[in-house]
Amino acid sequence: MDGLIGQSDGLIRLAVFAGVFLVMALVELVWPKRKLIVSKRKRWLTNIGISVAGTALLRLMAILAVPIAAIAAAFYAQSHHIGLLNQVSWPQWLKVVIALLVLDLAIWAQHLASHKIALFWRLHQVHHADRDIDVTTAVRFHPVEIGLSMLWKIVVVVPLGASPLAVFLFEVILNACAIFNHANVALPAWFDRILRQFIVTPDMHRVHHSVLRREHDSNYGFNLSLWDRLFRTYTAQPKAGHQGMTIGLTPYQSEAPTRFGWSLWLPFGPQRRNIDSGKEKNGG
Ligand SMILES: [Zn+2]
Numbered sequence: 001m002d003g004l005i006g007q008s009d010g011l012i013r014l015a016v017f018a019g020v021f022l023v024m025a026l027v028e029l030v031w032p033k034r035k036l037i038v039s040k041r042k043r044w045l046t047n048i049g050i051s052v053a054g055t056a057l058l059r060l061m062a063i064l065a066v067p068i069a070a071i072a073a074a075f076y077a078q079s080h081h082i083g084l085l086n087q088v089s090w091p092q093w094l095k096v097v098i099a100l101l102v103l104d105l106a107i108w109a110q111h112l113a114s115h116k117i118a119l120f121w122r123l124h125q126v127h128h129a130d131r132d133i134d135v136t137t138a139v140r141f142h143p144v145e146i147g148l149s150m151l152w153k154i155v156v157v158v159p160l161g162a163s164p165l166a167v168f169l170f171e172v173i174l175n176a177c178a179i180f181n182h183a184n185v186a187l188p189a190w191f192d193r194i195l196r197q198f199i200v201t202p203d204m205h206r207v208h209h210s211v212l213r214r215e216h217d218s219n220y221g222f223n224l225s226l227w228d229r230l231f232r233t234y235t236a237q238p239k240a241g242h243q244g245m246t247i248g249l250t251p252y253q254s255e256a257p258t259r260f261g262w263s264l265w266l267p268f269g270p271q272r273r274n275i276d277s278g279k280e281k282n283g284g
Contacts, residue, residue: 009071009168013175020176024135024183033186033202033242036132042258044136049260050126051139054146061147070153070171074164083161092163099166100173101224106156107174108227110149111220122267123148128216129257129266131248133209138182142267177223181205200225203242207235211246211253213274215239250274 036043062069077083085095114124123145130137141149157167181200192201200221208219218235221228228234238245248257251272256262 016172020179028184031186033184038131046260047136047140054143057143070157070167073154073157074167077158086161096166099162103170104223110152129252134184138178196225207238209247211250
């Protein structure tokens with residue numbers, strides 16, 4: 001299994017990504033939750049362009065002999081018997097479950113940090129500047145944030161001793177869940193209620209894209225909804241309702257976030273304050 005992952009994990013991940021993306025894009029076209037306010041063509045070009053730039057950056061770093069890939073780190077830890085889970089002879093399935101849980105918590109914590117630490121917020125606000133939320137918002141992450149996220153995963157994977165299979169599964173699940181919970185899809189309320197007991201639903205994650213700081217500083221989860229309940233960062237619904245809420249960031253309610261160059265430059269330019277209810281953000 002590990003051999004198969006080592007040879008074709010990139011291809012399998014791309015296939016799953018494309019499949020989930022196409023299905024959810026179709027579903028949100030048929031059952032949209034909100035009417036989109038920005039030109040879809042411009043947004044999609046920019047959001048997908050940002051994603052391609054991130055992938056290109058990781059590839060370029062690999063060519064320059066600095067491969068930063070969590071799966072490669074898992075192979076390294078396994079072959080050198082490094083990391084907690086590589087020391088114990090527990091059943092393989094149990095080790096995979098533990099690794100999936102720890103990685104999910106780690107990504108939750110990284111997301112929290114990217115909202116609380118000004119330097120990281122500079123990068124992460126590129127994701128939040130999107131004024132609509134749909135399947136392409138899921139891939140709108142600044143290339144530097146993608147690189148840092150990969151480094152963070154490696155920092156967790158090696159001491160944990162997560163297997164290549166666990167890391168592969170985690171990346172596939174994270175990708176699929178991110179596309180699902182960013183989709184502009186109207187799920188029946190009863191279905192959402194049941195589903196969000198376990199995983200992050202589109203309604204739960206939409207709260208996180210509100211312009212209001214108390215709302216976008218909550219619901220940090222991407223896969224399991226457990227962490228936000230456990231750490232009391234859970235907001236059930238947006239105050240203004242899903243139709244009335246404003247998506248994006250207060251200082252950037254213009255067409256600027258639909259521009260590719262503007263979006264990539266945003267972390268490095270002068271920062272505007274995001275003010276609501278007397279609270280400030282973006283100061284650093
Ligand atoms: Zn966020």
